[in-house]
Amino acid sequence: MSNTPTYAEPEEVMALVRDPNKIAGKDYVIIDVRGDDYIGGHIPGSVNVPAGRIYDEVNQLVEKYSQIPIIYFHCALSQVRGPKSARIYSETLQNLGVKTDQKVKILRYGFEGWHLRYKLEKDLIEDYDASVWEWAT
Numbered sequence: 001m002s003n004t005p006t007y008a009e010p011e012e013v014m015a016l017v018r019d020p021n022k023i024a025g026k027d028y029v030i031i032d033v034r035g036d037d038y039i040g041g042h043i044p045g046s047v048n049v050p051a052g053r054i055y056d057e058v059n060q061l062v063e064k065y066s067q068i069p070i071i072y073f074h075c076a077l078s079q080v081r082g083p084k085s086a087r088i089y090s091e092t093l094q095n096l097g098v099k100t101d102q103k104v105k106i107l108r109y110g111f112e113g114w115h116l117r118y119k120l121e122k123d124l125i126e127d128y129d130a131s132v133w134e135w136a137t
Contacts, residue, residue, distance in 0.1 A: 029071045
């Protein structure tokens with residue numbers, strides 16, 4: 001199946017977020033699997049589903065989003081929670097026999113990488129709280 005998770009560069013996601021002809025939840029979806037570390041900002045249009053709830057909610061995610069052309073997963077660094085969640089989602093697509101051409105991707109460098117690149121771009125981080133990120137400056 002073609003929806004084995006692959007990595008996506010931040011620039012790919014940034015281009016979608018900024019494209020006025022693309023709509024989050026219709027043309028693409030971003031699943032942010034951070035838990036308590038979700039506070040302080042997130043990618044516009046992203047959906048927060050903490051990694052600890054992925055197993056419980058993956059069937060609903062597949063039902064709701066499997067026909068959207070591309071789905072991105074990320075956590076803080078996209079090293080553990082994001083890739084694991086993407087794999088669980090992809091395996092669930094296969095196990096349920098869902099017919100889709102959806103691409104399943106992992107945002108390389110996660111939200112911390114996104115923040116480092118785009119913290120000054122007000123249109124690329126929603127609900128931004130600079131005080132949460134003081135350690136990262």
